[in-house]
Amino acid sequence: MLIKVSLFPNPNSGEFIVQLNATQKETFTITVSNQLGQEVLSEAKTVQEGFNEFTFSSNKFTTGIYMMQIRTSEGTINKRFSVQQPKNDK
16 A cells, blocks of 8 residues: 655656655556546556656656546555656757
């Protein structure tokens, strides 16, 4: 079971960190979907009891709103975040 999940920075440029506290060792499935519901990232992560931190980075993230789902044996946790691509000032 997860006690707390944090995703930062938010907004980000396609790279972000997920921190979570788990009450037991478990394998979670983490998926990220775009506004159309299309899956753009999916990874299985094994978490240890206590504090865990994962970094995600993908060039598949374009500017927009995304939903991260963490599926555990006890349910699903959702976190919404936005991606803002840096502007090129030329």
